[in-house]
Amino acid sequence: MKRALVVTVYALATATLTLMTAASAATLDDVKKRGMLNCGANGQLPGFGLPDAQGNWTGIDVDLCRAVAAAILNDPNKVKFAALTAKDRFTALQSGDVDLLARNTTWTSSRDSQLALLATAVNYYDGQGFIIRKDLKVNSALELNDATICVQQGTTTELNLADYFRANKMRLKSVTFLQLEEAVSAYDSGRCNAYTTDASGLYGVRLKLAKPDDHVVLPEIISKEPLAPFVRQGDDQWFDVVKWVHFAMVNAEELNVTKANVDEQAKSDNPEIKRLLGAEGNFGEQLGLSKDWVHRIVKHVGNYGEVFERNVGQGSPLKIARGQNALWTKGGLQYGPPIR
Amino acid sequence: MGRGREGSLAIGPLLRDQRVRSVLVQIIFCLLAAAAIAFLVHEASINLARRHLATGFGFWNVTAGFDISQTLIDYSSSTSTYGRAFWVGLLNTLLVAAIGIVLTTLLGFTIGIARLSSNWLVARLANGYVQLIRNIPLLLQLLFWYNAVLKALPDFRDSLRLPGGGFLNNRGLFLPAPQLGGSGHLVFLALLAGVAGAAGLAALARRGRLSGGAAAGLGLALVLGLPATVYLASGASVTLVYPEMSRFNLRGGIEILPEFVALVLGLVIYTAAFIAEVVRAGISSVPRGQTEAALALGLSRAATLRLVIVPQAMRVIIPPLTNQYLNLTKNSSLAVAIGYPDLVQIFTGTVLNQTSQPVEIVAITMAVYLTISLVTSFLMNQYNARMALVER
Numbered sequence: 001m002k003r004a005l006v007v008t009v010y011a012l013a014t015a016t017l018t019l020m021t022a023a024s025a026a027t028l029d030d031v032k033k034r035g036m037l038n039c040g041a042n043g044q045l046p047g048f049g050l051p052d053a054q055g056n057w058t059g060i061d062v063d064l065c066r067a068v069a070a071a072i073l074n075d076p077n078k079v080k081f082a083a084l085t086a087k088d089r090f091t092a093l094q095s096g097d098v099d100l101l102a103r104n105t106t107w108t109s110s111r112d113s114q115l116a117l118l119a120t121a122v123n124y125y126d127g128q129g130f131i132i133r134k135d136l137k138v139n140s141a142l143e144l145n146d147a148t149i150c151v152q153q154g155t156t157t158e159l160n161l162a163d164y165f166r167a168n169k170m171r172l173k174s175v176t177f178l179q180l181e182e183a184v185s186a187y188d189s190g191r192c193n194a195y196t197t198d199a200s201g202l203y204g205v206r207l208k209l210a211k212p213d214d215h216v217v218l219p220e221i222i223s224k225e226p227l228a229p230f231v232r233q234g235d236d237q238w239f240d241v242v243k244w245v246h247f248a249m250v251n252a253e254e255l256n257v258t259k260a261n262v263d264e265q266a267k268s269d270n271p272e273i274k275r276l277l278g279a280e281g282n283f284g285e286q287l288g289l290s291k292d293w294v295h296r297i298v299k300h301v302g303n304y305g306e307v308f309e310r311n312v313g314q315g316s317p318l319k320i321a322r323g324q325n326a327l328w329t330k331g332g333l334q335y336g337p338p339i340r
Numbered sequence: 341m342g343r344g345r346e347g348s349l350a351i352g353p354l355l356r357d358q359r360v361r362s363v364l365v366q367i368i369f370c371l372l373a374a375a376a377i378a379f380l381v382h383e384a385s386i387n388l389a390r391r392h393l394a395t396g397f398g399f400w401n402v403t404a405g406f407d408i409s410q411t412l413i414d415y416s417s418s419t420s421t422y423g424r425a426f427w428v429g430l431l432n433t434l435l436v437a438a439i440g441i442v443l444t445t446l447l448g449f450t451i452g453i454a455r456l457s458s459n460w461l462v463a464r465l466a467n468g469y470v471q472l473i474r475n476i477p478l479l480l481q482l483l484f485w486y487n488a489v490l491k492a493l494p495d496f497r498d499s500l501r502l503p504g505g506g507f508l509n510n511r512g513l514f515l516p517a518p519q520l521g522g523s524g525h526l527v528f529l530a531l532l533a534g535v536a537g538a539a540g541l542a543a544l545a546r547r548g549r550l551s552g553g554a555a556a557g558l559g560l561a562l563v564l565g566l567p568a569t570v571y572l573a574s575g576a577s578v579t580l581v582y583p584e585m586s587r588f589n590l591r592g593g594i595e596i597l598p599e600f601v602a603l604v605l606g607l608v609i610y611t612a613a614f615i616a617e618v619v620r621a622g623i624s625s626v627p628r629g630q631t632e633a634a635l636a637l638g639l640s641r642a643a644t645l646r647l648v649i650v651p652q653a654m655r656v657i658i659p660p661l662t663n664q665y666l667n668l669t670k671n672s673s674l675a676v677a678i679g680y681p682d683l684v685q686i687f688t689g690t691v692l693n694q695t696s697q698p699v700e701i702v703a704i705t706m707a708v709y710l711t712i713s714l715v716t717s718f719l720m721n722q723y724n725a726r727m728a729l730v731e732r
Contacts, residue, residue, distance in 0.1 A: 087693050094391065094696075115696045116392040136588070147588040148511060153676075153685065154693035162407045162417040172417075173589065174407040175599070177679045178689065186679060189490040190510050191598065193588045233392055 027099050027231070027238035028072070028288050036078050039065035040098035043083025044180045046204035047312040047320070048104045048124075057081050060311040061102035063301050064123055064229055068100060068245050070300040071284075071293040085178060087154035090115050093230060100242055102229040104198065106156045111230070119228035120243040123304075124312075125324040125333050127221035128160050129199040131206060134216050136193060141220040145170040150183045150192035152176070157197055160223040184208055194218075198225050203318045237288055244287055248294045250336035251276055252303035254327055259302040262295060275339055283339050294339075304334060384699065399695040400426075406690055408681045410597055422691050429686035430708060436603055436682065437669040437712070444608040444668060445661075448615025453645075455620045466616065473613035479674055481610055486602035486678040493598070496589060505582040506593075513596040514583035527571045527578070534566035599680035603672065611668045615661060622657035623649055654727045662720040666713045673709075683708060 031037050041062055042049030049059040066076035084092050084103055093101040094116065104126070105111075107119035130149070132138050141164070151158050153176045165172035175192055177183035187195040188209050195205060199221060206212045229246070231239050255273050257265045266277045274280040277295045284293035301307065308325060309315045326332025354360050388395050400423040407417045412431040415424055454466035473481070490510050494500060499509040507514040538559030545555035571578070583593035626649050634644040675682040676689060683705060692701045
């Protein structure tokens, strides 16, 4: 009996140890060995991460995951998406359930430090706003004193909301929900005067309401929300891969390398394009990828501008303008450091 | 040398003693279990440190910075700490559990007795209730009640006006709040004294020193009369604060959230179906001869139920009833789905997310639920001991 006990305790302890150490290996090698990228995505947010009825995921974050898979495995469909709530997302990344968290997540100092994660590169510059019923005749968020606001739990949104009301000496009543769907449905049924989330999300939410035209997005943007894909600390190679996949897509847009013309551009004489598409140098191999990694990304997924327009821009129901997400050459903030 | 032999001589027979051996095995088991736990804690802390994750309970005194929709104690997003948010959540959980347990007991007993009714329709309806409710997942029922509450009630601008200055709308139920002015706290003390006096009378009545009816009458007079007398004598005033319409909301007074109502409603209706079955089983366990004997002695139907059947049935009912109370308390954590700020929503939700210290926070939450459950069990065991058959 005693021996059985010892064996059980030992087995338990070993199992726990194995579980705890599983996540610390080199992620890039894991993904290559597995032949599949595990990506944490939203699952409920149009334009960012949402599966359709057939289970096909679309969104700007989803396309980033596809681009990473294309760069490593030359197949944008070798991604297993996990739909994560705002509350569970960091634990899923920390514990190694997902290799990469691309779920409209705001880059903040404490997420880099206390959560032991790393924001890679900002793939969408966002800010928090409000949506409200038109018939309340509110023109500014500063008129919201005493209003009841629906908000999703476990987000920077929740903190910004309290901050904004405090800073403007307004009284706040907030109702907090775990799931986006429930928060939106409560707002739609009149439980709250307004719903708050990142401005990009508001346009998607508006489409989900019973009568979208009865609602208006207020002009105020009350916070900075640089949304970035996150990886775990302690794996610099993987951090580089994800970061540079995004920069490569931005550079591709700047150099006018598109899904349609990438094969043609590969024969270009422009040295920048040659370096980008692997005709010159071995920059992909230095990252642990292949020589033609950017060619694969653009061929399968497209450049940053194409991804933007397809998911949230003019090619989508959301019709969000490029704004801050335009290239730096066009007055925006998207700037890809050189590949050389 | 000699000592060693002496020792082995003493231990030999001891090991052959069945009782000593079993104690020894248990001690070894406890040591191993403790060692395993210590090992796991140690490994976990090493792993957390290696991944640079924060550990410890330092977050407890950090300013929370988020808002909570229902707070029984003072709480402000700008000054209150995560620790304070914990207490707010705990009290919200206890409030739902306490009110839920009382209401579900009443409903459960009613339906359980109705199931055994000789009236065909009543018995069938009660049976239908039990079968319908206990076979649908609680989460779905909660979502149903929440949407039913929200959809059925009018928008705040078309609030239903209740007599006495209250309002009902899809933001909740708004009632005037009594505010004690002057020496109002004396009235409160008198109320407490009245309740204590009534409890004393009830104890006398139990021992047969006083008839039940007289005790009830006197008790009621004490509970109502004492505060009223003090109120009139001291000239203290109780003012009512009425809720008032503002641009977006009703302001002031007592506010009962729709999330709270939906959660209590869902938990009470769900748990009552199980309690009804427990009650039915308890009553069925009392031999039919007991009823026949009571009726033969000339007791009325009601008196038979109250004096003969229920006291015997309670012995069978109490242990599984305790389980249902614990279930209700634990199920209240589903509040997270409908936006009621209970312990799980606030503490293992928002606080966990802001601090990202799941190990500490989940451990604290588990300890809290364990404590609540153990206290409930303890109280119910006391009650069970009192109700147990006393054999002479």
